[in-house]
Amino acid sequence: MNTQEFVKKYGISRKNTDSVKWDGMAKSFDGRNDLIPMWVADADFRCPDAVVQAVEQFAALGVYGYTLAPQTYKQAFIEWEKTRHHFECKEEWIRFVPGVVSGLYIVIKALTNPGDAVIIQTPVYYPFSDSVKNTHRKLITSELVDNHGRYEMNLGDFEQKIIENDVKLYILCSPHNPVARVWTEQELIKVFDICQKHGVIIVADEIHQDLIFGDNQQTTAPIVASGKYIDQIVMLTAASKTFNIAGLQNSFLVTASIELGEKLDAELKYDALVWGNPFGYRAAEAAYRHGHEWLDAFLKVIAENYQSLKKILSQNDLIHVYPLEGTYLCWVDLRDCVPMDDIHNVVQDIAGIAVDYGEWFGDCGKGFIRINLATVPERVQDVGNRLLNAVKQR
Ligand SMILES: Cc1ncc(COP(=O)(O)O)c(C=O)c1O
Numbered sequence: 001m002n003t004q005e006f007v008k009k010y011g012i013s014r015k016n017t018d019s020v021k022w023d024g025m026a027k028s029f030d031g032r033n034d035l036i037p038m039w040v041a042d043a044d045f046r047c048p049d050a051v052v053q054a055v056e057q058f059a060a061l062g063v064y065g066y067t068l069a070p071q072t073y074k075q076a077f078i079e080w081e082k083t084r085h086h087f088e089c090k091e092e093w094i095r096f097v098p099g100v101v102s103g104l105y106i107v108i109k110a111l112t113n114p115g116d117a118v119i120i121q122t123p124v125y126y127p128f129s130d131s132v133k134n135t136h137r138k139l140i141t142s143e144l145v146d147n148h149g150r151y152e153m154n155l156g157d158f159e160q161k162i163i164e165n166d167v168k169l170y171i172l173c174s175p176h177n178p179v180a181r182v183w184t185e186q187e188l189i190k191v192f193d194i195c196q197k198h199g200v201i202i203v204a205d206e207i208h209q210d211l212i213f214g215d216n217q218q219t220t221a222p223i224v225a226s227g228k229y230i231d232q233i234v235m236l237t238a239a240s241k242t243f244n245i246a247g248l249q250n251s252f253l254v255t256a257s258i259e260l261g262e263k264l265d266a267e268l269k270y271d272a273l274v275w276g277n278p279f280g281y282r283a284a285e286a287a288y289r290h291g292h293e294w295l296d297a298f299l300k301v302i303a304e305n306y307q308s309l310k311k312i313l314s315q316n317d318l319i320h321v322y323p324l325e326g327t328y329l330c331w332v333d334l335r336d337c338v339p340m341d342d343i344h345n346v347v348q349d350i351a352g353i354a355v356d357y358g359e360w361f362g363d364c365g366k367g368f369i370r371i372n373l374a375t376v377p378e379r380v381q382d383v384g385n386r387l388l389n390a391v392k393q394r
Pocket residue numbers: 041098099100101102125173177205207208238240246251
């Protein structure tokens with residue numbers, strides 16, 4: 001399927017569908033519900049037909065009592081991981097969590113104690129810091145560094161903070177939202193070595209693991225260095241970003257460690273998170289089994305959207321667009337062309353766009369914006385032109 005066919009077949013208007021992105025923006029954008037929504041990370045495309053059929057088939061049963069996960073559901077995930085990520089995941093390593101964020105809370109509560117230090121690398125998806133603070137752990141941040149327009153981890157700072165604060169847990173974002181980096185295996189080996197040396201458990205949020213562009217290669221955390229660190233890793237992932245089914249609340253918590261697994265099971269039981277929603281199980285299974293072609297076309301649309309946004313915005317050399325290695329979230333630096341305090345005015349009031357503001361991801365994100373590219377190409381071009389003109393006009 002080429003990109004035009006994909007957009008024509010799957011592109012959909014989500015206004016007035018109770019979409020958080022389209023119908024729920026007023027709270028985050030000064031009461032405005034009329035902006036072009038390029039914020040929340042989901043897509044303006046219908047999911048693969050096989051997913052719709054699986055949901056319809058289950059709906060037609062008309063019986064929605066407590067339901068086991070289908071036998072074949074974990075198998076579909078295992079096959080997906082093997083085919084797409086060369087990860088040979090065993091069935092007993094997999095646990096159900098509704099969302100990756102709820103999974104993060106489970107992991108923090110199961111594997112650390114109140115007051116323990118947890119490290120994250122900012123700017124990063126803001127529920128990371130919320131999950132640490134809301135569970136009464138100590139939040140430690142190590143800022144990523146911009147090396148000539150590409151973010152890298154600051155390993156010296158990371159290790160020093162681990163030592164100084166006796167850090168117990170590290171939350172890795174891989175690929176990294178919002179800076180769109182796909183970490184190389186070499187980078188992961190270095191950061192995991194530090195964690196191993198200091199006994200720090202690694203939680204890898206890989207919700208964006210299937211959204212990879214160009215020559216970049218996702219190395220899923222459990223297989224880094226041929227599985228050298230697997231016993232100190234918990235991976236969280238889902239079909240939700242990949243196939244636009246986040247509303248169905250179905251995610252995977254994976255660990256090969258028996259010791260960590262037992263602690264996680266106890267916490268899941270305590271939080272009464274044992275059964276998933278049967279619609280979610282069926283949707284995820286159908287997506288993993290039959291979604292390859294859909295995903296390949298979706299990725300091409302995102303790649304083209306990125307190129308067209310970059311082309312438009314690069315007409316102004318003071319707007320810096322970061323490389324999109326992974327995720328469908330484009331990180332843009334406006335610091336050279338808009339004073340920090342004027343960014344909301346330029347983006348929201350002049351351009352009429354709703355984006356994620358950089359400061360939401362940590363103080364070091366101030367002056368940046370994150371634009372969601374998972375929408376139809378005309379909208380991306382419109383947004384690019386609006387932003388370019390708004391910067392010129394101010
Ligand atoms: C890195 C990352 N983790 C988790 C989530 C949300 O996961 P969930 O909806 O499964 O809680 C997002 C959504 O944008 C994300 O970017």
